[in-house]
Amino acid sequence: MATPLAGGGPLSFAVLGVENMAESLGFYQGIVGMEVIGEDMLRGPRFAGHWRVPPETRAHAVLLEARGFPVGRIMLLSFIVPRRERVRARRERRMIGLMNLNFYVADIHSAHRDLSAKGYEFWWPPRQHQLSAGVGQETGALLEGPDGVILNLIQLDSTDETTRIGRMRKYFREEGATRTGFSPVVTSAHGVRARDKALPIYRDLLGLEVVIDEPLGPADERTHWRFLQGDHPYGKIALGQALNYEVEDLTPFAVAPNIGYLAQGFEVANMDAALAFCRDIAAEIYSPPDEIDLPGLGRTVSMLVRNPGSGALMQLMQKS
Numbered sequence: 250m251a252t253p254l255a256g257g258g259p260l261s262f263a264v265l266g267v268e269n270m271a272e273s274l275g276f277y278q279g280i281v282g283m284e285v286i287g288e289d290m291l292r293g294p295r296f297a298g299h300w301r302v303p304p305e306t307r308a309h310a311v312l313l314e315a316r317g318f319p320v321g322r323i324m325l326l327s328f329i330v331p332r333r334e335r336v337r338a339r340r341e342r343r344m345i346g347l348m349n350l351n352f353y354v355a356d357i358h359s360a361h362r363d364l365s366a367k368g369y370e371f372w373w374p375p376r377q378h379q380l381s382a383g384v385g386q387e388t389g390a391l392l393e394g395p396d397g398v399i400l401n402l403i404q405l406d407s408t409d410e411t412t413r414i415g416r417m418r419k420y421f422r423e424e425g426a427t428r429t430g431f432s433p434v435v436t437s438a439h440g441v442r443a444r445d446k447a448l449p450i451y452r453d454l455l456g457l458e459v460v461i462d463e464p465l466g467p468a469d470e471r472t473h474w475r476f477l478q479g480d481h482p483y484g485k486i487a488l489g490q491a492l493n494y495e496v497e498d499l500t501p502f503a504v505a506p507n508i509g510y511l512a513q514g515f516e517v518a519n520m521d522a523a524l525a526f527c528r529d530i531a532a533e534i535y536s537p538p539d540e541i542d543l544p545g546l547g548r549t550v551s552m553l554v555r556n557p558g559s560g561a562l563m564q565l566m567q568k569s
Contacts, residue, residue: 263513347440459477532554535553
């Protein structure tokens, strides 16, 4: 693994702009089985400056975690403002920006039946995928989650522990599932226009290691996927670059106070080093480091930067 300049790690939390907090909690807490570990009403000039919203803006904030894992968490932010827009207003399926959240499930067919009965829309029924040698088999299904966030549910099929999926299946079933048979966020997919520009902030700053790097998909819709993993099986990052098809750039809309997937959150050990690194790679500093209170995490020094490969927001935070 690369030596991280700021001592960070996997995805700490995904920041989701929420339309209806009760409905979003009903999914991530009631269905996925995550637990609320912090809740607060955020306000004040530092909060407003961090998210570039009017100074009077408030936000109901909730942090959810699964099984005590400090990775793959969900941060829900319901901004209290007169008007908000959906990031995926036209329900695009391929995009530049933060694309989807992946969860492992114990039984994909049961999850498909139960969620369909509750009114959640799947793109298609569960499909099995045979991956490359040494990886194994999985069955997945994509659905439209709360707040227009795309969710990918994955059942790990291979039981052979010499395969990557077989080993992960053993870990998930023995140590990594919630009370409802889901994992925390396993992977956050990020659509990029330039994967080599998107990579350094994950690899060289945060210390994630590239574990898969290859084109995948049908001939008329090839995507180069680069998967990165930190020091935990969960909280991985998948960078996808379209090779022969057009995609919509949603990053201008993925900002507060809008509704959808707004930012990836990562913890760093040294904010000064993180800031210097981001400047060196010409990452736009969306909001400079400042002291921000985060529910469940307490007082932090946090900043928002745009990933140079896509423009998607990344929240870097150092606990005080």
